[in-house]
Amino acid sequence: MQVQTMPSEERERFISSTGWKFIGFLVLAFALTPVFYGLPxxxxxxxxxxxxxxxxxxxxxxxVVASLLVLMSVAPFILKLAGLSNFVVD
Structure with a gap:
């Protein structure tokens, strides 16, 4: 019976590098939301x-998250145009 040693690079992590990238892009979407409407x-x-x-x-x-963030930031203007809200001040 042979025991194989695994290189340190192939160890399993709690979150993969792709998972970290995904989390980073989610954070980026939330960070870009207050800057401008379509940036997420x-x-x-x-x-x-x-x-x-x-x-x-x-x-x-x-x-989905980016689209919802954009819709949330544009919603007051759409509601104002539809005459359903006066949230946006002229």
Missing amino acids: LLSPLFAMVTSVRLHTTKMVWLW
């Missing part, structure tokens, strides 16, 4: 050039 959508676009794009569920979550 840049987070999933940037994720498309990394290894995160290979994980369909993570990419779907990024797009």
Whole structure:
């Protein structure tokens, strides 16, 4: 019976490097929200050039979160145009 030693690089981690990238892109989306309305959508676009794009569920979550953040930041203006709210001050 042979015992194989695993190199230190192949050890399992609690969160993989792709998981850390995913978390970073989520944080980026939330950080870009107060800057300008459509900027959270840049987070999933940037994720498309990394290894995160290979994980369909993570990419779907990024797009959903970014889209919801954009809708939340644009919602007062849409409601004002529809005449349903006077939240936006002229």
